[in-house]
Amino acid sequence: MHAWTWLLQRISAVILLVALGWHIALLHFSNGGAPLSYNDILTRLKTPALLSLDVLLLIFGLYHACYGLYSVFLDFDSTTKQRVVVLVLLIAIGLGFAGFGVFGLVSIVFSS
């Protein structure tokens, strides 16, 4: 189990580096440094590739963050019960935020 989650954490780190770089470049530098309007962002989100990029960023970002938090928790002495509670809590938070984020993105894209 640890081997899989650790490997996925490494993979998510690489994906985050690429996706986050791309996200920042698109958001802050693609318009010659000028701020983007709401309509600009809406247009971009309607591009399947960019929508996928944002969903990827969200899911892998959440996985990376939750795994990191759990790892920090495990660095300290804890009981099995505490570990299970924290793990379940982090999975619920991760899934909750992922669902909320994907729902938000999809709603924006299909709202207009």
Add this chain to the structure above:
Amino acid sequence: MPDSLHVKVFRFNPDRDVEPRFDNFEVPVFDNMALLDVVMHIQNCLDRSLSFRFSCRIGMCGSCAMYVNGRARLVCRTQVSSLRTQDITIMPLPNFPIIRDLVVDMAPFFEKWKKIKPYYVSNKEISEPVVVRPGSGEREIIDDMLDCITCGCCYSACSMVATNSEYLGPAALNRAYTLIADKRDAIRVERLKTVDRSYGVWRCHTQFNCAEVCPKNIVPTRSIQNLKRRCVLHKFGIVK
């Protein structure tokens, strides 16, 4: 070189003292003086009640590790001049229970050492003699890691050991790696299962504190990273 050293020594006798204290000593300096000479001078000439552990005096036994000026060191192999200061603070190794003054209880360290079965188990299916050639890649990986003298410096410097009492620690994991990497060993899978646990290799965050203080210049972090890789490859069935 200064004429004398201002030495501050950690003192604590659990049977008598309520809390630890520091005692100050002036110690005369001589050429090529080692830190072991400093504590021996204090014990021989200034305070006979000072407790510390040493044996071989040549950096082989690993019994004289202490925390000197903010770093774990073998006092027999550390020249006073290398510290570049007259002010020396000597403390017992962190992350170990204190028995008295500079003497620590190595039991937790060796309990974890025992968990990884730190001895070679021969594979009955392989007919002797089986040799791992000196020039082979496998031997090159193992050789650097074999010099461990179990002094506990890495264990005392590891911040994961400080926060997680179950974590096996750099020395035990490094030893496990030297055996797992040896294809002749009969219980490699069992060893791999022992280290592939939350308190095994996965607690290492590659801070390299262990490598920084190792008096034998071993890099346990490298062994641990190799073990992580091996655990993943084992899960995929790529290595047995």
